[in-house]
Amino acid sequence: MIRLVLPIISCLLDAFPLSSYYINYKMMKRKMKTYLQVQGTNEEEQALIRKQFARLLDWQIEKTVLFLLEQQGHLAARLRVLGEEREAAKERMDSRQISGLVDAYRMVGLELLKLLEFVQINATGIRKILKKFDKRAAYKLTDYYVASRANHPYSQLQQVFRHVGIGAMVGAITRSLGELKDETKSLYDEPAGFHVGDPIVQSLKAAQERLTNSTTFLKFMAKAVQFDKEDEIPSVADDVIVQQYHVLSLLLNLGSTFLYMVNTYIIVPSADKYAYSLGAAPTLCGVIIGSMAVAQLGSSIYFSAWSNKSYFRPLVFSSIVLLVGNVLYALAYNFNSLTVLILGRLFCGLGSARAVNRRYISDWVPLKKRLQASAGFVSASAVGMAVGPALAGLFEINKSFFSITLNSSTLPGWVMAVSWLVYLLLLWVGFKEPLRNDDITDSSSHLVKPGNLHARNHALTHPLLDHSKNANSINHEDPGNESGSDFEKSKRPATSLVEAYKLLTMPVKVQLFIYFMLKYAMEILLSESSVVTAYYFDWSTRSVALFLALLGLTVLPVNYLVGSYLSNMFEDRQILFASELITCLGIMVCFVGPVPYTVPQYVSGVLITFVAAEVLEGVNLSLLSKVMSERLARGTYNNGLLSTEAGTLARVVADGTITLAGYLGTGLLLNVTLTPTLLIGILSLIATFYSYNSLF
Known part of the structure; x- marks a missing residue:
């Protein structure tokens, strides 16, 4: 019965004339061309054109918002009536009426799905028309438009991106269907992760997730992976990913991330003493630590390209190179060679597979699990950053075996070499290479079956997308005079670093510069900590290791605080600016003044700077994922690679300083x-x- 009713309802919904309430994208493009043909030659004329076009866009947004509110009112009224009928049917124990109410709630859910898609298409249209104006005009519109309307009490702009009433209706439908299917249970008595297993509810939640910019802890942390696709619509290809998903392979991928971060920071407490034992100045620790980052600048590119074809082979290669690099680092003491020491660290940098770790999560973790996997990537990095110095504090022995010296300087190399050997064996036995990307199309053709729930859920919202192909709607092919080849060109990934750089807008460049700044500040404080604390406070290697380990442990609670609370109270750009300011204040506290330098001053200054930089990193990557071009969301030269290169370059410059x-x-x-x-x-x-006004 349900399978017969739902298609009929879907057809009835298509009969409603929604087209006149869409953003008239094609008309807006014509008006834009008209305005740009007579571009003003001075600032007054340009300001006038901006205001005229902005007023035109205001009217388009207003008609959309008013229609949205009107439809929300209709749906809310229907839900109220259905609620009264539901309670009456439950009192009479009328099973036939209850069955009819289930169908009625599903019908409201279908209409709500259509409304969600309506909002999403219009929101996309607003962003695209603003970007197109900025691209074709000699002056910018987006900054002016957002600055003048984002926080104005009478502006309708924010109403397109906020959906308070929709969330309430989704909750009402979910709760009602759950109770109608099992009257003995209440949704509020179930565990927090309980979900009503109805196709309509699943589709509503998926559509709402795509439309809403969530600020949960996991969502906040996932930004660090730079592959968080908020607007991604599930496709048949995701079924292939589900089939290929391998938990052990994901854990091994995260293990590589963890070990690499341990490898990076395990030498920080002892690098100055190692350099001194080889006849060099203690401050040469900057070169020792930074040589790994120098090599990583190049390795990130070839590993990112390699991950287009395989994941297993680059991870194996990475493990072997890191094993060799750590052996060379440890043997440098017996060879009494600074060259061998630096060569070992260069090898470690050449084995950096973080680009592969990111791509594996993006490509081969299902959408429903990608958020947790992304957060796991950040957590593995943070824990590795704390474990590295903590391990270094345990290496207080000084012995020799078969003419090989084991002490606080060489043990970091030997311990990491053994760790990578064990990891290599586990990788060889447990990692499962997924299908290559070019096999997805061939394999996915066999997965489209009538009983496929995923395909049915997507089909529920498909009619609205068909509706959007008329002259007054916004479709993904950008209607107008642009050819299909131009559209394909606008979506293809960048093929070089130069092309990727050309795609960077000013907000993206600012965010990358901020990322450079925070990584530079953190590297300066961490890399020179052993030298500074030994000079001013006579700290031992163990004391430095404990201090750095405690700093590393602040990462997770700080991210939790920002992701769960601060992001819900303030805008990302507000937190960004405040974090930058606090970072600068922390740096100022660290300066040596005319008065005697004390441990509380140094510790408090480093702690303020480090924590503020950690907050800044999370918010920075969150904003970066929003303002980055779609062409930089995939391919070899993606946004993850660009942010990695910016951070690595900062470490190189800091260690050189x-x-x-x-x-x-x-x-x-x-x-x-x-x-x-x-x-x-x-x-x-x-x-x-x-x-500031372009960061949204």
Whole structure:
């Protein structure tokens, strides 16, 4: 009965004339071309054109919002009536009426699905027309439009992106269907993760998730992976991913992330003493630590390209190279060779497979699990950052076996070499190579079956998308004079770093610069910590290791605080600006002044800077994922690679700064390295201030 009723209802819904309430995208494009043909030659004329076009867009948004509110009222009224009928039917125990009410609720759910798609298409149209104006005009419209309307009390702009009433109706439908199917249960008495297994409810939740910018803890952390596709509509290809999903392979992929971060920070507490034992200045620790980042600048590119074809082979190669690099790092002591030491760290950088780790999560973890996997990536990195220095604090022995010295300087290399050997064996036995991307199309053709629930759910919203193909709607092919080849060109991934750089807009460049700043500040404080604390406070390797481990442990609780609370109270750009300001204040606290330098001053300054930078990183990547071009969401030169390259370059420059500053003497090291750090922080504040209105 239900299978017969739902298609009939879907056809009836298509009869409603929604087309006149869409953003008239084609008309807006014609008007834009008319305005741009007579572009103003001075600022007054340009401002007039901006205001005229903005008024036109205001009217288009207003008619859409008013229709949305009108439809919400109709649906809310129907749900109220159905609620009264539901209670009456339950009192009479009328099973036939209850069955009819289930169908009625599903009909309302179908109409709500249609309304959700209506909102999503119009929101896309607004973003696209603003971007198109900015691209074709000699002056910008987006900054002016958003700045003047984003927070204005009478603006309708934010109403398109906020859906308070829709969430309430989704909850009412979900609860009612759950109770009608099993009158002995209440949705509120079930566990928090309980879901009503009705196709309509599942489709509503999926559509709402795509439409709403969630600020939960996991969603916030997942931004660090830079592959969070909020607007992605489930496709048949996702069924292939579900079939290929392998839990052990995902865990091994996260294990690579964890071990690499341990490998990066395990040498920080002892690098200065290792350099001194080989006859070099302690401040050469900057070169020792930074050489790994230098090699990573190149390895990130070839690993990202390699991940287009395979995941298993680059992970195996990475493990072997890291094993060799750590052996060389450990043997440098017995060879009494600084060259072998740096060569070992270069090998470790060449084995950086973080690009592969990111791509595996993006490509071969199902949509429903991708959020948790992305958060796992961030957690593995954070825990590895804390475990590395903590392990270094345990290496207090000084013995020799078969002419090989084991001490606090060499043990980090030997321990990591053994760890990568064990990991390599586990990888060889447990990792399952998924199908290659070019096999998805062939395989997915066999998965479309009439009984496929996923396909049925998508079909429920498909009629609205067909409706949007008329002259007054916004479809994904960008109607107008643009050819299909232009559309394909606008969607293809970048093929080089130069092409990727050309795709960067000013907001993206500002966000990448902020990412550079925070990584630079963190690397300066972490890499020189052993030298600074030994000079001023006479700290041992174990004391430095404990301090760095405690710093690393702040990552997860800080992200939880921001993702679960602050993001719900403030806009991302507000948190961004405040975090930059606090980072600069923390740097200022770390400076050595005329009074004696104390442990509380140093610890508090580093803690403020580190925590603020961690908050800044999460919010920065969150904003970066929103303002980045669609062409940079996939391919070799993707947004994840760009952010990785920016952060790695910052580490290289920071470690080089420490080494150069060391020639001026250890007593001047802290102030000399913190001066450019503070200047870069101030520049990032200025850049954020001038691009603030475009960060949305």
